[in-house]
Amino acid sequence: MQVSDTFLWPQGYYTDGLNAGMRHHKNDMGWLVSSVPAAAAGTYTTNQFQAAPTKIMKHLIGTHHQLQAIIMNSVCANSCTGAQGTANAQTVREWGAAKLAIPVDLVGIASTGVIGTQLPMAKLQAGLAQLQLTQDQAVTTAIMTTDTHPKTCSVTLTIDDQPVTITGFAKGSGMIHPMMATMLGFVFTDATIDGSVLQALLSQTVDETFNQITVDGDTSTNDMVVALANGQAHTHPLTPTHPAYPEFGEALKAVLAHLAQGIAADGEGATKLVEVNVTGAATHAEGQMVAKAVVGSNLVKAALFGNDPNWGRIIAAIGQTHATVDTAHTAIALNGIPLVHDSLEVPFDEPQVKASMAAAKVTVDVALGAGTASGQAWGCDLTYNYVKINASYRS
Structure with missing residues (x-):
């Protein structure tokens, strides 16, 4: 193929x-x-x-x-x-x-x-x-x-x-x-x-x-x-x-x-593609749900636009779903760089992470610790230009 x-x-x-x-x-x-x-x-x-x-x-x-x-x-x-x-x-x-x-x-x-x-x-x-x-x-x-x-x-x-x-x-x-x-x-x-x-x-x-x-x-x-x-x-x-x-x-x-x-x-005003990969989900449907919740969060999207490794936004987006989550053993990585392990921040080089987030694609990996299923979703960052485009779309 x-x-x-x-x-x-x-x-x-x-x-x-x-x-x-x-x-x-x-x-x-x-x-x-x-x-x-x-x-x-x-x-x-x-x-x-x-x-x-x-x-x-x-x-x-x-x-x-x-x-x-x-x-x-x-x-x-x-x-x-x-x-x-x-x-x-x-x-x-x-x-x-x-x-x-x-x-x-x-x-x-x-x-x-x-x-x-x-x-x-x-x-x-x-x-x-x-x-x-x-x-x-x-x-x-x-x-x-x-x-x-x-x-x-x-x-x-x-x-x-x-x-x-x-x-x-x-x-x-x-x-x-x-x-x-x-x-x-x-x-x-x-x-x-x-x-x-x-x-x-x-x-x-x-x-x-x-x-x-x-x-x-x-x-x-x-x-x-x-x-x-x-x-x-x-x-x-x-x-x-x-x-x-x-x-x-x-x-x-x-x-x-x-x-x-x-x-x-190619989202309106977007500067980067965002991919969210979820592992450790209880079911595939829950993995899909969490992936889409993370990539759809305006707070996450804004942080990604600003190259801000604010993993708290990601944790909050996960927690807003009704998916099964081991809240003591959740892990998060950005572009392969671990930020969270066992639901606690791990030491990371912030300038290195910020530099990696300036790329045309940002990958967010989330491990829920609740099972063996996975999920995946795609989105983009939220930029000033999104508001500009939609403020005058009809006129």
């Missing part, structure tokens, strides 16, 4: 992106198209105010587990837009189906951007007319909002003596606190797998990756991760009994984890 930032196109897929006039210069619209109907799976935001495109995708995939095209736009979330917003999303799907000469039930839609405004339909119609069946990475920038760069990942592997590719791209920078976050993620592969099997695998893998990142504790209205598998590599169907199923699952996880970490590292 080979993992790469290089954007590869699995067999039978096309992408394109362009500026439809919703922004002054940047790309704001794109699509992902398969040459044949593809098995589809999805996971979605748990925010109660789900946007029109999110509801539509959830219904489409939940009903048929099949899609052939997804039309995407940034700038306008088409959220809290009532019946008109739903009708507009349906119209865009109908335009796409007509252009591609495929059934409308095979056309999905995804939007991100400002909540509460209607889609600019004339601009979307004109933009859709210009989209082509090309292999253009512009789609990865068309979905960006406050992102500083696109997040992409491709994995290649061999199944049944056939080359198989899994590629993913995502957007996300702020309002990140899944169960799903303000992000869109799209993964597509030429492997052969039934939609219901893909759904189970995607749901499990999202729990271990995208649902373990946090930037600011907020969950948005539009978020989804969608996976497509069109079978154009002509492998045997992947099922849990197929010899290559575990490897395919690991490859899918590698793509999602890479994208998830990319989103965490």
Whole structure:
């Protein structure tokens, strides 16, 4: 299995992106198209105010587990837009189906951007007319909002003596606190797998990756991760009994984890990626909970921004959870440098620790002393620029 930032196109897929006039210069619209109907799976935001495109995708995939095209736009979330917003999303799907000469039930839609405004339909119609069946990475920038760069990942592997590719791209920078976050993620592969099997695998893998990142504790209205598998590599169907199923699952996880970490590292105003590794947990679920609590604590995040090895912030974050903790034998390390052993500070070279915390990635290791399970989560530091960006996001 080979993992790469290089954007590869699995067999039978096309992408394109362009500026439809919703922004002054940047790309704001794109699509992902398969040459044949593809098995589809999805996971979605748990925010109660789900946007029109999110509801539509959830219904489409939940009903048929099949899609052939997804039309995407940034700038306008088409959220809290009532019946008109739903009708507009349906119209865009109908335009796409007509252009591609495929059934409308095979056309999905995804939007991100400002909540509460209607889609600019004339601009979307004109933009859709210009989209082509090309292999253009512009789609990865068309979905960006406050992102500083696109997040992409491709994995290649061999199944049944056939080359198989899994590629993913995502957007996300702020309002990140899944169960799903303000992000869109799209993964597509030429492997052969039934939609219901893909759904189970995607749901499990999202729990271990995208649902373990946090930037600011907020969950948005539009978020989804969608996976497509069109079978154009002509492998045997992947099922849990197929010899290559575990490897395919690991490859899918590698793509999602890479994208998830990319989103965490690109948190609004962030200067560093933060990884929290928990060991000694009573259960895996508790390990995951503690890891996410530490990486999500604003006090921890602020300390990390200031390169301050204030391990008391980490202890407090751990203690706020209901996870089982041996409070007399907890250990903490920053970038491999022990700070706490048996719940007591150990001597450490503070300038050395502070210097290590200035790196682009900071790793926090926590040992709970309560069992043998583990957990992992990713996030970023909390900076002055986060407030600056979000103080004027709409205006």
